Amino acid sequence: MKHQIVPNLWFDGNAEEAANFYVSVFPDSRILSISNYPEGSPGPAGEPMVVEWEMNGQRFMGINGGPQFTFSEAVSFLIECDTQEEIDTYWDQLLAGGGTESMCGWLKDRFGLSWQVAPAGMESLFADADKTKAERAMKAMMGMRKIDLAALKAAADGTAVAQ
Secondary structure, eight states: OOSSSOOOOEESOHHHHHHHHHHHHHSSSSEEEEEEOOOOOOSSSTTTEEEEEEEEEEEEEEEEEETOOOTTTEEEEEESSSSSSHHHHHHHHHHHHEEEOOOOTTOOTTTEEEEEEEEEEHHHHHHHSSHHHHHHHHHHHTTSSOOHHHHHHHHEEEOOOOO
């Protein structure tokens, strides 16, 4: 692809703080650049205007655009995890400092950005040819906040213990 697609996130004055937070959560991440507002611009001169960072090889940009726009669940970032330990780690780190849990592996971090922390291949449980297995998996997931991988698989297999 000639041009990479780069998510550009709108912040209300805390793009640098957010970028530093994200690079602390994800391995192989780093701040690439910070451009400050120049004199005579709409923002405060000398304050960060655009912050560029990289998370796991994906470039992101954050602009300190002001309070006009906020994040919603209409856009989220999916983290596919191989183990329960990875799910727990990302879940806890992204909630740190004021994030909020939602349902089915979704959360909002302290900046209001939505994340899905899910096991890799989870969607295959819901697309299983055995419709009863798929239904059990879906029902189990719908009752979870953070995904419990063992409980999800046990429900799909029909070995879950009723609570």
